[in-house]
Amino acid sequence: MQDIHWYPGHMAKAKRQLSELVRYLDLIVEVRDARIPITSHNTDLEPILGKKSVVVVLNKIDLADPEVTPKWSDWFWEHKIPMITVNGKNGNGVEKIWQIAAEQLSGKSLTRAKRIAVVGIPNVGKSSILNRLLGTGAARTGNIPGVTRGKQWIKHQDFEILDTPGLLPPKITNQTEGYKLALVGTIKDQIVDGYDLALYLMENYGVKIFENDESYPKQLTVDEQLAWFAEKRKFLVKGGGPDLNRAIGTLLHEFRNARLNRVSLESPPIESAN
Numbered sequence: 696m697q698d699i700h701w702y703p704g705h706m707a708k709a710k711r712q713l714s715e716l717v718r719y720l721d722l723i724v725e726v727r728d729a730r731i732p733i734t735s736h737n738t739d740l741e742p743i744l745g746k747k748s749v750v751v752v753l754n755k756i757d758l759a760d761p762e763v764t765p766k767w768s769d770w771f772w773e774h775k776i777p778m779i780t781v782n783g784k785n786g787n788g789v790e791k792i793w794q795i796a797a798e799q800l801s802g803k804s805l806t807r808a809k810r811i812a813v814v815g816i817p818n819v820g821k822s823s824i825l826n827r828l829l830g831t832g833a834a835r836t837g838n839i840p841g842v843t844r845g846k847q848w849i850k851h852q853d854f855e856i857l858d859t860p861g862l863l864p865p866k867i868t869n870q871t872e873g874y875k876l877a878l879v880g881t882i883k884d885q886i887v888d889g890y891d892l893a894l895y896l897m898e899n900y901g902v903k904i905f906e907n908d909e910s911y912p913k914q915l916t917v918d919e920q921l922a923w924f925a926e927k928r929k930f931l932v933k934g935g936g937p938d939l940n941r942a943i944g945t946l947l948h949e950f951r952n953a954r955l956n957r958v959s960l961e962s963p964p965i966e967s968a969n
């Protein structure tokens with residue numbers, strides 16, 4: 696895999712902007728990808744948020760393994776992290792955000808509206824969720840000096856929610872995280888080599904992806920599995936060999952769009968009871 700590096704200045708600027716914003720907030724809605732609930736969280740958020748209330752929203756549940764997502768729900772609540780699962784694309788579950796926000800802030804007596812912002816790494820669905828939230832009869836309110844240059848607070852019930860999401864780059868500290876982020880589409884294919892990515896996918900998730908396909912050759916090497924996929928789809932080069940490039944492109948495309956068996960790339964860690 697090629698080096699993935701974010702310019703340190705890029706990360707620093709995002710952190711600074713978010714720190715400035717957080718001072719004005721009562722609650723942060725942190726959107727994560729349900730297929731990678733850990734890797735789609737940038738741990739640099741924690742010192743920025745301090746003791747502010749956070750609600751985690753696991754989005755894109757339509758793309759995740761339906762057996763794994765409920766385990767994540769249990770895991771978050773066991774760790775006392777309020778969370779809900781949603782589909783930002785069709786809006787399912789998004790309304791629950793108002794309810795859980797109200798619950799989390801119920802102990803807080805404020806004479807002004809309670810202020811919320813949506814934050815997260817790129818492509819997790821922040822804008823989709825925000826649009827759904829704001830499509831529910833919300834009205835624009837005045838500016839709050841300091842934080843709102845170019846931004847607007849939108850009034851909904853006794854909340855004010857910022858109309859633009861807070862953005863943090865993903866934090867990539869090892870190759871596996873890079874692969875996972877590339878597989879869910881957070882970082883572009885140009886950064887991670889498609890062949891490496893397809894091999895990583897086959898090696899770690901091939902069994903799950905093709906669990907309903909009896910012809911899937913578990914016992915073969917990942918290269919041979921890619922060739923199997925090419926042949927199965929009749930992707931052949933001139934002369935008759937498997938067209939691996941086309942197989943890689945199709946495999947990644949179909950994975951990302953959940954045309955294959957739905958897979959979560961991360962499951963909750965198994966913790967001992969003591």
Ligand SMILES: Nc1nc2c(ncn2[C@@H]2O[C@H](COP(=O)(O)OP(=O)(O)O)[C@@H](O)[C@H]2O)c(=O)[nH]1
Pocket residue numbers: 754755756757758781782783784785815816817818819820821822823824860
């Ligand atoms: N399948 C699916 N796609 C989603 C969902 N939420 C957002 N998307 C898609 O994911 C892409 C990124 O969403 P966007 O809201 O722009 O993410 P942002 O970068 O975090 O603001 C878009 O193509 C959305 O249509 C979801 O729950 N399911």
Ligand SMILES: [Mg+2]
Pocket residue numbers: 821822823860
């Ligand atoms: Mg956006």
